Each structure stands twice: as C-alpha cells, then as structure tokens.
Amino acid sequence: MSKKANPPPPPPVRGAQALLALGLAESALSVFQWSQLLTLRQGGATVCGVSERVNCETVWNSPFASALHGLFHMPVAGLGVVWGLVAVALSALYLVWARGGRPVRAAANGLRLTAAAGLVACGVFAAASASVGVLCPTCLGTYALTAAFAVVAFKGLPGAVLPQAGEWGETLKWAGGFAVAAYVAVLVPGAQTPRAGAGAASMAQAPLGSLPDYLASLSSEEKQAVSDALAKYRQDSPLPAAFPARRQYGPASAPVKMVEWTDSRCPHCKSLVEALAVIKQRLPEGKLSLEARQFPLDSACNFSLPPQLSDGSGTRCLAAKGQICLEGASDYWALREKLFEAQRSLTSGPAIMDILASGSVPRSQLEACVNAQDTQRKLQEDVAYAKQHELRGTPLVVVNGREAAAFPPFLTALILADGNPDAEAFKTLPAPRALQAHQAH
Structure with a gap:
C-alpha cells in the first residue's frame, strides 16, 4: 500500500505582507508629493522648499522632470503612484494565491521585477537631482521605501x-x-497636471484681449486654482501704498497696480519673474503698472x-541692492529678468555683478x-513695505493694495x-474649494 505524498508547505507570507505595507506607503508618499506639486503649480509654498539647497521644488521644476x-x-x-x-x-x-494554495511564483517574480525597476528609476532620479545641485527631502523618502522594498523582495520571498x-x-x-x-488609471489626472512653465507657455500662445476667452482656455485644474485664489483675494482688505513707487512698468493710471517682492535665490520668484515677463508682452497697453521691490x-x-x-555669502543682499541701483536704467527690466534666468549660477558676488553690469x-x-547708505535705506523701505502685508x-x-496669489493664470x-x-x-469658474467643502458639510 503506497503512502500518500505530503502536500508541500504553504509559501511564507510575511515577506509579501511587508511588501504590501511598503507599496501602500510609497503610494501615499507619491500622492502627497503630487498634492505638493499641484500647490506649487498654483503659486503656493510647499513643505519641502526649505532652502535653495534643500528644495523639492527645484527638482520638480527641472528640465529632466519636465521632459x-x-x-x-x-x-x-x-x-511613483503607478509603481506603488x-x-x-x-x-x-x-497573498491571495498563498491562502488559496496556488503557486505564487508569478507574483513573487513580478514583485522582484518591480523592485528592480524601482531601484533603476531611483538611481536615475537621484542622478538628476544631483545634477541640479539640490537635495529633495521627499525624494529621499521614496529612495528609502524603494530600497526597503527591494531588500524584502529579494530576501524575503x-x-x-x-x-x-x-x-x-x-510573470510578465x-x-x-x-x-x-x-498607468491608465493615473493617466487622466496626470495629463491635467500643469508642467513646469506651462502657465507661462499657455499665456504666450493665448490671446489676452478678452477675459472670457482667456478663462475658457484654462484647464479645469487652472480654473479651480483661479477660483480659489479669487476667493482669498476678495477676503483681503486693501491697504494704501506705504511708499511711493521708485520705478514702474506701465502707466501710473493703469487700473491694475501690482507690486511684487522677490529674493534672487528663491525658485518661486524666478517662476514669477519669468511669467510676468510674458504677461507684460501679451497684455493690451495701459492695463498694468508694475513695481519690483526687494x-x-x-x-x-x-x-x-x-x-x-x-548663509554668510552676501549674494542675496548684493543682488537686491544691485537691482535697486539699476532702477534708473533704461534696461532695468531686461537686466532683472536676466538675473533671475541665471539664478542657479548666482553663487558669488562677481557672478551677480557680471550680469548687472552687462547693460x-x-x-x-x-x-x-x-x-x-541710500541704497540700504531703499532696501529697508522695501522690507518695511512688505511687512505691512x-x-x-x-x-x-x-494687486491694488490686496495680497494676491503668485499664480500666473x-x-x-x-x-x-x-x-x-x-x-x-x-x-463661469467653479466654486472655490473652501466653499465646496462648507457646502458638503
């Protein structure tokens, strides 16, 4: 009488359970990064824009990320969401196959291929971040989760x-x-996410003679962001100008009087200056007067x-004072835009002076x-004016005495x-998100 063969032991599941948790964690982190990117595209500040050297925003706005x-x-x-x-x-x-007694090799092989793809992608992304000389804190979280996933996939299955x-x-x-x-599930929201510089690019192409036409040309996400920004703008109380303008673009009688404060090493400021350069070129004459303060x-x-x-370098101070010193120059706006265009190279006084003295x-x-001393006085004037807001x-x-979102559309x-x-x-815009949330309750 032949003995009945013992069934093979069930495959271990602890490794797969750990991989499930890591996959969920990476998905959540990627969704958070995506939400921060949308905040950035709408002119807001992100939690990881710590400094010019520790800044996710610079990485997300890089030519590599845009490509x-x-x-x-x-x-x-x-x-990252797709991978997660x-x-x-x-x-x-x-886990389902293991519980049902089915062979798990195809799933295990797929998990290892996924781990390998994640390691390769993280290597490429890390090299891209290094090439722009910036550390992305949330990217480090992605690298850590992906590395842990790979260790478990190759050792724990x-x-x-x-x-x-x-x-x-x-397996395939x-x-x-x-x-x-x-990929298909994520494609729709992915395609609706504005790319770096997309706002400025769309403004450069769209006719700006009609507000209804311009609003109609925006994406649904941009329309929502404009609606949200409008709601905040309406709530702000206008304040009179603390100091008279020293240098203006456009006529003083323009219906829109805009004042903007920037820092030469601030990535958000670079995006704003570039967008305003496009806006000035596309607007009908006489609609805007613009002051640039430091x-x-x-x-x-x-x-x-x-x-x-x-940071002890003095580059920010020098760039600010240099712009003040150029306020009387005929090529002031062009030199200012040139300075921000070269933001990544503004690491020394000579580099800054080379640009400012090129006109x-x-x-x-x-x-x-x-x-x-007079230049320092004007700089302190700019700071005091900013602190009023x-x-x-x-x-x-x-804009017209009220704080406005630095969102180009x-x-x-x-x-x-x-x-x-x-x-x-x-x-014609959707209700602002704050109002939508209030109505939902």
Missing part, C-alpha cells in the same frame, strides 16, 4: 531570484497587466529676519551704489478684469 512629464503625460509623482499600485497589486495577488524557464510569460502577464492598468532672505541686510537666517550702467558705478515668504504679490485673469475680482466672467 518625463511630457513623455509619460504625468509628473514623476504620478509615476503595481507593488500593492502584486503583493495582494501573492521564496524561490529562485530570477524567473526560471517557462515562468516569464506568466501579471506584472505588465497591473502596470498598464495602473525682500532678500538674508538677515545681514534684512532687519525683519532672525539673525541666524544668513547700460558701468560696473564701477554699480559697485559704488551697492555700498551707498505680513509677508510670510517670497514671492509676495500685491490668476494674475493674468485679474489684470484682464481691470482688477475687478467680481467681474461677470468669473461667474
């Missing part, structure tokens, strides 16, 4: 590390199927900042001016409305 966005029709954070969903799906598949003969077809069917499904994020020349907020004002005159970070934009719409936040065309 990937264009190639895959979603931001890098969206690709595949990891979660394959982990869940492994049973069987050979590589798919064996005859296993590739089943499940891993590839989940990848395609996740708020260097360095306590060495900014009395409103704590003493420890200084109509001689270098010797600039050098004398930046050290003048309780500035919390750069850039600060004030909103600023463009407000200018086309002649500064009237209650213009009839704004009624």
